[in-house]
Amino acid sequence: MKNKILPISHIYINEDMINQRIDNFLIKKYKNIPKSVIYRIIRTGQVRINKRRIKQYYKLNIGDKLRIPPILIEKQKQNFINKNSFPDLSKNIIYEDNYLLIINKPSGIAVHGGSGLNFGVIEYFRYIRPLNGFLELVHRIDRDTSGILILSKKRISLCHLHKQFREKKIKKEYIALVHGKWPLDIKKISAPLLKIQSINHPKKVVIHKNGKYSETYFNIKRRYCATTLMHIIPKTGRTHQIRAHALHAGHPIVFDNRYGKNNLDINIKKITNINRLLLHSFKMFFIHPSDGKKMHIIAPLDAQFEKFLNILPEF
Structure with missing residues (x-):
């Protein structure tokens, strides 16, 4: 494959570009260039703002x-989505207008490509909607978590919602099934979290x-024999x-391969063939970036999660 050289370019930053980190701006602009290349040209001072490193x-x-x-850059073969292995996410759209696209993301689907994955949610919608000039993730949720995921169709709406996140004006609510009987007196956990990364283990x-x-x-919705919703x-x-x-409370989420307890999960697997993290983002409140309307989005539990809850024995 032949190499290709992108020529030097100068860009004057306008209102549609402001408040973005330079690394994120370049990663979005050059989607087919490895992130390692982007960070290298920044680190070595080849990227300049107003002639400064x-x-x-x-x-x-x-x-x-x-x-x-x-x-x-090295010219690479075009990647295409294998529709036989990638679900039709257009069926998961729960809200759409000229500014926003909101889906009920299935568990097991990454929000973007990376770490060995060619495609995620954002690449999928860019692929099936090539005429959309702008489409970006507003936020992220874990690959194994299901539920509400917002995509922005305009730069102005992306900036507006990011501002709401920074000002803590967006409210998110989740449903999870945890191991054991959650204590009545534990309603809030305030514990500082530190990221750790090692070569042989995933990020935690x-x-x-x-x-x-x-x-x-945390609030109890329903008690079962050995778990709590x-x-x-x-x-x-x-x-x-x-x-x-x-996990800190002693009640990890069911089927959490990273923070769970495998011995407890094995007991539940005896009564079901479900094997996904039982954590779901089901409600989100925010202000619409266009008209200021209060938005209340609800993403129903998927059929597999709902069916599993129906077979669990209660007290």
């Missing part, structure tokens, strides 16, 4: 002059005094926050 976390301001150096977060402040509210509201939005806090 910048760090990857620099946020673009209106009027900035961005210089992007020539980039050598742990309770640690040097971690970031994290707060989650919980209504959960995260007040902060840390990575794996609900899963780590549930």
Whole structure:
């Protein structure tokens, strides 16, 4: 395959580009270039803002002059979605207008490609809707978590919703099935979370005094013989926050391969063939970026999750 050199380019930052980190801006602009290349040209000072070197976390301001150096890339074969192995996510759309596309994401589907995956939700919708000039993830949820996922169809709506997230004006609610009988007196967990990463193990977060402040509210919805269905509201939005806090309480989420307890999961597998993380983002409240309308989105439990709850023995 032949190599290709992208020429040097200069971009003047306008209102549609401001408040983005430079690394995120370049990753979105050059979707087919490896992230390692993007970070290397930033780190080595080849990317300049107003003729100055910048760090990857620099946020673009209106009027900035961005210089992007020539980039050598290897021409690769076009990746296509295998429709036999990738579900028809258009059936999971629960709301759409000129500004937003909201789906009820299935468990097991990543929100974007990476870590060995060619496609995720965002790549799928860009593929089936090639005429959409702009389509970006507003937020992320874990691959194994199901439920509400918002995509933005306009830069202005993306910026507006990101501002709501920063100002903690967006409220998210989850449903989860946890092991054991959740104590009546545990309604809030405030425990700092610290990310840890090792070569041979996947990324995790742990309770640690040097971690970031994290707060989650837990309410009992229904009690079963050996499990409890919980209504959960995260007040902060840390990575794996609900899963780590549930484990901290001594009641990990059922079928959580990263924070769960395999010996407890094995007992439940004896009565069902379901094998997915039983955590679902089912409600979200936010202000519509166009007309200021209060939005209340609900994503029903999928049939597999619902069917499993119906066979569980209660008290």
